Amino acid sequence: MRCPFCGNDDTQVKDSRPTDDNSAIRRRRFCTGCGARFTTFERVQLRELTVVKKSGRRVPFDRDKLERSINLSLRKRPVERERIDRMINGIVRQLESMGDSEISSDTVGEMIMEALKALDTVAYVRFASVYRNFREAKDFEEFAASIEKTEDA
Structure with a gap:
């Protein structure tokens, strides 16, 4: 080294x-x-993963990029580091065990969204605002309303 x-x-x-x-x-x-x-x-890395972007471009999966984006959404939130690490490890294991070496960026984004939803609602909304490309306050309102509907059900 x-x-x-x-x-x-x-x-x-x-x-x-x-x-x-x-x-x-x-x-x-x-x-x-x-x-x-x-x-x-x-x-341990079970397989080499490639992320297929919406544009069709293929890039190697980067665990550090995944971790950075999750940490950014969890910034200043009261979530223990151990829980964040477990969530990241779980996402990576899921991706590696999918059986395909090429994974769409949508699949990765949705997995992160689901994991954040279970971990911290504020981080979930923060990540969604970037991932779903919110442009106006109305987008946030609609998303927050959809969260409330799923919590009530």
Whole structure:
């Protein structure tokens, strides 16, 4: 593993342990060149996934992009980090177990929406406002009304 500080290829693992949900291995590393310490995570990847955008363009699935967009919608919300990590891991596992290596961006978006709906309603609305491209306050009102209808049913 290359040191992120000095670029040295010679780093040593000082400690390895599983993450809380056992979805990854956390490794504490030490650079023999500059003496810096840093952490890496190692995850099992069942298959290479490709996301097919609405335009037809194909891009490799990026777990970090998924995590960033979820974290953005959950910003300043009272949700524990562990619950967010479990949700992200669950979405990734679902995508990997779908049996197809190409997944539409709509499928990914809908999975995120469902997971956020169960986790935090405000984050759900925030994500939906970007994903569904709300343009006016009326769009928010209609979406909020649809949430209230499903909660009442």
